[in-house]
Amino acid sequence: MARKPLIAGNWKMNLNHLEAIALVQKIAFALPDKYYGKVEVAVLPPFTDIRSVQTLTDGDKMLLVYGAQDLSAHESGAYTGEVSGPMLAKLGCTYVTVGHSERREYHAETDEVVNKKVRAAVKNGITPILCVGEPLEVREAGGQIEHTTAQVVAALKGLKADQVAGLVVAYEPVWAIGTGRVATPADAEEVCAAIRSTLAGKYGDEVAAGVRVLYGGSVKSGNIGELIACENVDGALVGGASLDGEEFTKLCALA
Numbered sequence: 001m002a003r004k005p006l007i008a009g010n011w012k013m014n015l016n017h018l019e020a021i022a023l024v025q026k027i028a029f030a031l032p033d034k035y036y037g038k039v040e041v042a043v044l045p046p047f048t049d050i051r052s053v054q055t056l057t058d059g060d061k062m063l064l065v066y067g068a069q070d071l072s073a074h075e076s077g078a079y080t081g082e083v084s085g086p087m088l089a090k091l092g093c094t095y096v097t098v099g100h101s102e103r104r105e106y107h108a109e110t111d112e113v114v115n116k117k118v119r120a121a122v123k124n125g126i127t128p129i130l131c132v133g134e135p136l137e138v139r140e141a142g143g144q145i146e147h148t149t150a151q152v153v154a155a156l157k158g159l160k161a162d163q164v165a166g167l168v169v170a171y172e173p174v175w176a177i178g179t180g181r182v183a184t185p186a187d188a189e190e191v192c193a194a195i196r197s198t199l200a201g202k203y204g205d206e207v208a209a210g211v212r213v214l215y216g217g218s219v220k221s222g223n224i225g226e227l228i229a230c231e232n233v234d235g236a237l238v239g240g241a242s243l244d245g246e247e248f249t250k251l252c253a254l255a
């Protein structure tokens with residue numbers, strides 16, 4: 001099955017809404033028409049920027065879509081400071097990252113919480129970009145496949161095959177995020193292929209073939225080509241390099 005590559009820019013906690021407008025305009029104008037239909041490009045700004053990004057992309061035939069970096073596991077209620085799936089759906093979010101390693105580390109998000117958030121996204125018609133990946137000590141001990149596939153299984157617990165079909169998994173080794181140390185294509189392919197075969201074992205070949213598995217961790221225009229050439233790497237989740245309009249556009253064009 002041919003999977004359309006996805007390049008998603010995780011802005012993390014950067015850019016206010018005015019800066020967001022400037023960056024999205026830069027990306028939108030720089031992406032040539034010839035990429036329409038060939039690659040999907042998403043930006044994942046902070047919550048406070050989403051409305052501004054929406055007004056720029058609404059009603060246009062832009063190949064840019066947008067989403068959020070997190071959502072609440074709850075639908076509504078007394079959860080001060082949280083943002084719900086229905087709120088993000090109302091803002092037209094296509095994607096939401098769930099289980100990013102920074103959420104797991106700094107906000108103590110367990111596999112159970114990640115599972116609830118994945119379900120909340122699916123329930124509200126937003127495609128989760130499920131982030132998984134091993135820390136350095138696990139990689140050094142050779143446990144990357146076991147660790148990462150266990151995270152995938154736990155995050156998808158209780159979901160039916162038709163809910164898994166079409167979702168996005170991002171393999172992000174923790175030691176590669178924001179460090180400048182990118183996984184080799186062989187390392188990325190090994191884990192991405194293992195994720196796909198785990199999905200095939202649980203939900204069938206057809207469902208697994210439709211899931212896009214991204215690589216994330218210090219991706220730049222200089223290394224995207226060799227990563228995306230891997231059979232089971234269907235795009236990238238990009239942090240730092242997504243804040244530079246020129247670099248991000250170059251990277252998307254190379255996908």
Ligand code: PEP
Pocket residue numbers: 010012172176177178179180216217218219237238239240241
């Ligand atoms: C990320 O935050 O998901 C990420 C991959 O960051 P960076 O590209 O900066 O390593």
